[in-house]
Amino acid sequence: DSGVTQTPKHLITATGQRVTLRCSPRSGDLSVYWYQQSLDQGLQFLIQYYNGEERAKGNILERFSAQQFPDLHSELNLSSLELGDSALYFCASRGTHNYGYTFGSGTRLTVV
Amino acid sequence: AQKITQTQPGMFVQEKEAVTLDCTYDTSDQSYGLFWYKQPSSGEMIFLIYQGSYDEQNATEGRYSLNFQKARKSANLVISASQLGDSAMYFCAMRPNNNDMRFGAGTRLTVKP
Numbered sequence: 001d002s003g004v005t006q007t008p009k010h011l012i013t014a015t016g017q018r019v020t021l022r023c024s025p026r027s028g029d030l031s032v033y034w035y036q037q038s039l040d041q042g043l044q045f046l047i048q049y050y051n052g053e054e055r056a057k058g059n060i061l062e063r064f065s066a067q068q069f070p071d072l073h074s075e076l077n078l079s080s081l082e083l084g085d086s087a088l089y090f091c092a093s094r095g096t097h098n099y100g101y102t103f104g105s106g107t108r109l110t111v112v
Numbered sequence: 113a114q115k116i117t118q119t120q121p122g123m124f125v126q127e128k129e130a131v132t133l134d135c136t137y138d139t140s141d142q143s144y145g146l147f148w149y150k151q152p153s154s155g156e157m158i159f160l161i162y163q164g165s166y167d168e169q170n171a172t173e174g175r176y177s178l179n180f181q182k183a184r185k186s187a188n189l190v191i192s193a194s195q196l197g198d199s200a201m202y203f204c205a206m207r208p209n210n211n212d213m214r215f216g217a218g219t220r221l222t223v224k225p
Contacts, residue, residue: 103157
């Protein structure tokens with residue numbers, strides 16, 4: 001157990017729908033990062049939050065949004081889903097004095 | 113822009129032998145961190161080893177060592193005494209100057225008995 005909790009582990013939904021992925025970082029970690037891993041694009045950085053504020057944006061589509069709440073958990077919202085959004089979505093967290101990221105086990109999203 | 117290149121889509125190694133997984137990177141930052149992660153078939157991302165750009169010695173963690181050649185912008189992972197459980201995808205990553213971490217495309221390692 002890495003200490004980063006992601007729910008749900010698996011999600012199957014239809015095109016056009018909206019889903020919310022949830023992430024609880026390791027205790028004390030203020031930074032949360034979201035990544036998308038698909039077969040053709042590899043691991044793509046989506047967005048970072050630090051203590052509730054957005055810090056950096058990567059290749060995140062306008063249909064996607066995220067937020068980090070006062071208790072530091074984060075949610076990634078994916079809307080108007082397309083078949084190509086099927087992927088493994090990772091959340092990672094980092095402590096202030098750590099260099100690397102600790103990853104959750106991921107949410108596997110399948111859009112049908 | 114930062115770029116991480118892993119030129120070996122797949123590698124095979126005999127059990128108990130050593131294997132080197134290649135990684136080159138491109139950055140204009142002077143301060144950066146280099147990482148290797150392992151992703152087994154179960155999907156989780158497992159941190160293996162870290163090397164800072166100012167570290168003079170190569171990082172080692174058990175059977176893992178990082179062959180850091182700064183001038184060549186190379187950060188190869190060496191796994192000694194390979195085990196069947198080492199079969200997995202391996203990702204090289206870089207985090208420049210406190211920015212977000214970017215990953216290479218990965219290398220699939222298969223350990224043969």
